[in-house]
Amino acid sequence: MRWNVLRVVVTLLAVLGLSLAALGQARYPNKPIVLVTHSSPGAGGDIFLRNLAKYLEGIVPVPLVVENRPGGASARAVAYVATSPKDGYVLYGATPTMLQTPLLTKTQYSYLDLQPVANVFFDPMILYVRADSPWKSLRDVIDEAARRPGQIRFGAATPGSVEHMIAHHVMSVAKVKVQPVTFEGGGDLLVAVLGGHVDLGVGEYAEIASQVQAGKVRVLNSFTDKRIPGTAIPTAKELGYPIVVEKFRGLLGPKGMDPEAIAFWEKAIQQVLRKPAYQMYYRSVYQVPAYMDHVQYKLYLDRMNVTLRRYLKSIGLVE
Amino acid sequence: MRRADLVAGMLLLAVAAVYFHQSLFIARGFADRLGPAFVPRLLAGALAVLALALLVRAVGGRSEATPPPEARTGLLVVVLALLVGYALLMPKVGFLWATPVLLAAVLLALGVREPLPIALTAVGVTAALYGVFGRLLGVLLPGTPGRL
Amino acid sequence: MLERFALGAQVALHPQALLMTLLGVAWGILGGALPGISGSIAMALLLPFTFGMDPAVALMMLAGVYVGAMYGGSITAILVSTPGTPGSAITVVDGYALHQKGESGKALGVSLVTGTVGGIAGVAILVAFAVPLSRVALAFGPPEYFAFGVFGLALISSFVGRDLVKGAISAILGLMLATVGTDPFTGTPRFTFGSVDLVGGVAAAAGMIGLFAVSEIFYQIAEGVDWERIRGRYTTKLPSLVELWRLRVATFIGIVFGTIEGLLPGGGGAIASFIAYNEAKRWSKHPEEFGRGSLEGVAAPETANNVVTATALIPLLTFGIPGSNSAAILLAGMMLHGLQPGPALFDRTPHVVYGLFVGLLVANLFMLVLGLLALRPSIALVNVRRPFLLSAILGLVLVGAYSINNSMVEVWIVLLTGVVGYLMRRYGYNVLAMVLGFVLGFMVEANLRRSLLISLGDPWVFFTRPISALLLALAVLTFAWPIVRRVREDRRGVPKLAPELTHRAAR
Structure with a gap:
């Protein structure tokens, strides 16, 4: 009798174990x-x-x-x-x-x-200039571009990239002309902005954050839907230019x-x-x-x- | 060298022509002033001029006098055929099978006839390459499990 | 300053930090020595393991890999004619020539010692002049990069020897090879023949493996030297102290150009080591040895390479801009640990920055020790009968090519460029000039086009900017000088050296 109970228990456990294993197999x-x-x-x-x-x-x-x-x-x-x-x-x-x-x-x-x-x-993508630039906001850039069409050197990554797309969105939304200048990487562009070889740049915030903290560059605005968490950077949308590219x-x-x-x-x-x-x-x-x-x-x-x-x-x- | 220069000159002219022809299919884009086809066309032109210079020099008999040394071209072609076969078949049969065969075949082609050293090299080198590249460095060699 | 160093030393000399740096250097020597696995890949593979470490220790370990890989790369450049990076391409010329003369130990020893000297000098420069030198990096805009690249290309006239037509053809073939792939300037595919596999272009490592290593194997197979006779002639004899002392000028030149190379993030890359080689030749008492196994020809570029390990940190630490692929991984390592490079880094986390500096010094010393230990075994590996050596190298470079992108595409590229390189060697063209064109091609083109954008179309921009104008003038001089000299020698009737004597890689 006792032996039988044991056998039943063992069998039950075995079945349970197998089905659990099978369940484990099935579950992703x-x-x-x-x-x-x-x-x-x-x-x-x-x-x-x-x-x-x-x-x-x-x-x-x-x-x-x-x-x-x-x-x-x-x-x-x-x-x-x-x-x-x-x-x-x-x-x-x-x-x-x-x-x-x-x-x-x-x-x-x-x-x-x-x-x-x-x-x-x-x-998040942002627009930035060297700290000694007279521009304080995207509007200043656009005003200047309206005065001197095609003369502002706007650094961005390769055409086809989202950075370059932003440069073109700015032109079509504000109906101005700038000169987009291609760079292979965000780092190369940052050096060109710091060295004054281009007038402004568009890039990922992460790449330039430390230069912002050091006071070497100034961020004009972001191209995000809402403000970047933890920053007071205005969005292009707030400034009246509905450009959101991520x-x-x-x-x-x-x-x-x-x-x-x-x-x-x-x-x-x-x-x-x-x-x-x-x-x-x-x-x-x-x-x-x-x-x-x-x-x-x-x-x-x-x-x-x-x-x-x-x-x-x-x-x-x-x- | 003269005949070689003649052949090379023709061949390089052909390369310049094909390269130039291909440059006609590059999308222009409005992104920059010179455009993506400018430098290639410059290069094609320069190559054509230099190839012509080579031809003129060869016809005028002013090529370098020293002929290239005797070459065992046949042997090189055999080894090259083995390598092409390897590149075609390795992804299908797997790295661990194709590589020892290639190494053994190259050794045979180069005139080695001792079976034991051939076998040891073929297997040993393959194992070492698999161990270092496949296991240690996590290179996904065809037909082998990757590093987890 | 001094107390910060003491703080850094405290971090860097901790037993655990020492152990990790040692492991990093060893891993770097291995990774650098394997074709297709560059220093940056070796570092990236270690990144996940540094997650749990103290940030200072993690960076020291990565820096150890960086330093070790530089020497590792010269092992294969010297012993099997495969440079690991474009920066050590020029090392192949004299390093491999020395090896073929049997003086393998000397070549490796020189690379190791001058590399260590360069590495330590680089750290000293980094510590002393980081801030002023970072301004040099900013002065280099697109026109200056273009002029610098042209300067590099001008070196072909001194590399190609007498046949300028064939040398120029070689360089143009290299420039053409560099145009294959997506034009990173407009995003348009060029010369891809509709194949997605070529959209990424020809990897620098693949081109160099094919042109240097595979073509050399083909050459040895076809032009068959007497294999049995040259068995076991590679010696492990190290350079003597007197020989090392004679390299002081070449080493100094290497330090100067290595410093510049590290500072220019936008792709100075290989140019400085080529220029260092050329200048070392010009200032040498024995310029005729260059290309036939000159110790100075190894010392100059190998010093330059190792100086870069330190000076590339200047743009990295001050701007967060990596001066090389490996520095980019170091940046990734910093970001992973929540460290933002930039001026504030020095004040906020001095123990990390100065720990890294001391760690770099330690890594260079470890490199010297490990390199000496690895020297005999690595020469022993190539001291086998020629057919066995050739087939093993073939296996190595094929796997190396595959590992660049985990793909067969690079294997095909390597075979194709190998055949081209073989034909070029056989018929008196110049493989080195082709490599020079190949590695500089895109940088020169991109910066030419970019310069015209920033000048709003004015072509005079190259001559009105002083640094660019100066570099272009130097380029003209560098190009003309060997030609003028040759013409003068011909007039004076200086006996020509038989072409057989010139090293094949340089032909």
Whole structure:
């Protein structure tokens, strides 16, 4: 009798254990997840994902592995993710580069072959001048541009980038002409502004924040929707110029990705953005949390894509 | 060297022509004054002029007198074919299978005939490369598990 | 100042900090020595491990990698003709020539000792003149960068020897190679033949592996030297103190140009080491040895490279602008730990800044010790029968090329440029001139175009700005000087050296 009870208990336990294991198998996630970036190790996109992975520890119960697939200006990374299994174990850490490249070159895959999962951050863009510049606000710049059309040297990154797009938005919104000057990176541009080789620059706030604190450059305004948290920098919108352009950073998976995995990540991103240690970090580098769920993100990317295409057309880079 | 210069001159002229032709397809853009095709066209022109100079010199018989030394071109072609085959097949069959075969084949082509040193080199070098690049540095070599 | 140093020393000489710096240097030597893995990649791979460390220790470890990678890169440049960065491309010429003469230990030893001297001198310059030198960086606008690049290109006339036509063709082929890929100035793809794989352009490392290393392997296979006879002739004999003392002028020149190289964030890069080499040749008592295995030809660029490890920190710490790829990773490391580079950094976190300075000194000493330890084993590795060496190097460079982007594209580029480089060597063209054009091409073009934007279309901008005008004048002199000298020698009937004597890499 006793023996039988024991057998029943053991059997029950075994069944329970098996079904628990089976349940564990079914639940997403149950194996390491790969986060793909088109950046080289140490570059912006790479650091974003590695930090995200670090602070997601404890929220995502499986290891997160960052894989660098540089080359082809994001085309290789997009192709890799687009052709990955749809079970949600390969995700792409996206930036606007993902939209630009297919517009400028013929690529096999574009963001339309990906499933937006969630947006995480906006990197705020700002307009800045050297501290001894007479300009105090975007309005001064525009007045001067109206007086001397095409003479103001407006430093920005490569055409096709969001920085360069801002220069063009300023021209079309204020109906003035400036001379956009291309630089390969935000750092190079900052040196050119500090050295007086260009009159003003547009860039990420994080790149120039320390020069602002040191009093070497002055920020005129941001191109964000709301003021950058923790600063008193006015937005272009407040000044009457509705120019809002952001560098987004978010996650996408292959098209047709498992809805359960999407839901899991939407929750995980919201949780990690609330984690105090992560908040302390992302505030220190002036990244603005900008969570969007997969529906909002899809709409946002579609809109951004149209804006980018229209702008590339206006500067003659696409037909 | 004279014949070589003649051939090279023709070839470089062709390169300049193709390069110039390709530069016609570069989108102009309004972003800068010179545009993305300006420097390439300058280069194509300069190459064409220099190639002509080479040709004139060769026809006029003023090329350098020293002929290039004898070369084992056949052997080089064999090794090159092995490398091209490797580049084509490695992504399909995987790094760990293709590399020892390539190394052994190159050794055979270069005239090594001792089986044991060939096998040891092929396997040893592959293992060392996989260990350092694949495991330690996390390079995603085809057909191997990446670093976790 | 002194008390800040004491504070820095306290941080940097802590046993844990010493251990991490040592590990960093060792990792850097390994990473720098592997083709395709640059110092910046080796640093980036360590970044995640520094998350939990004290920021000062983390930066010291990364700086250790940075310093170690410089020497690591010269190991492969000297022993297998593969420079790790454009900055050590010129080291290949005399370093590899010395190695072929069997004087491998001397070449490595010179690189190691002058590198250490350069590294320490760089730290001294960094500490003493950071602020005034940072103003030099600001004085360099697009016209000055353009003129500097032209100065670099003008060096081809002294590198190519007698056949100026073929030398110029080589340089133009290099410039053409540099135009492949997205034009970062307008974003338009150029010469990609519709392939997405070429949108990113030809990676500098891939071009150099192909043109230097692969073409050298092809050359050895095809022009078959008697392999059995030269077995085991690479010696580990180090340079003597007398020999080192003779390098003082070349080392000093390396320090001067290395300082400049580190200061110019917008892509001075390789130019300074090329100029340092050329100047060392001009001031040398034995300029005829250059290209055939001159110790000074190794000392000048290797000193310059290591000075850069310190002086690149000047724009980094004062403006937050990295002067090199590796400095960019260091910046990433600072940001990860919530440190904002800029003038305030020195006051707010002196223990980090001065810890880093002392750490750099320590790292240079570790490099000397580890480099001496690694010298014999690395020469032993190449002291095998030639067919085995060639096939192993082939394996190494193929994996190295693959690892640049985790992709086969670079493998194909390396094979193609290898064939081109082989044909060039065989028919008297100049691989070095092609590399020079390749690594400077984009910088010269971009700054030409950018200058015309900031001058609002006025082409005189290059001559009305003093620094730019001066650099352009120097470029003309540098270009003309070797030609004038050659013509004069011809008139005087100085006997020509047989072309076989000139080193292949320099041909």
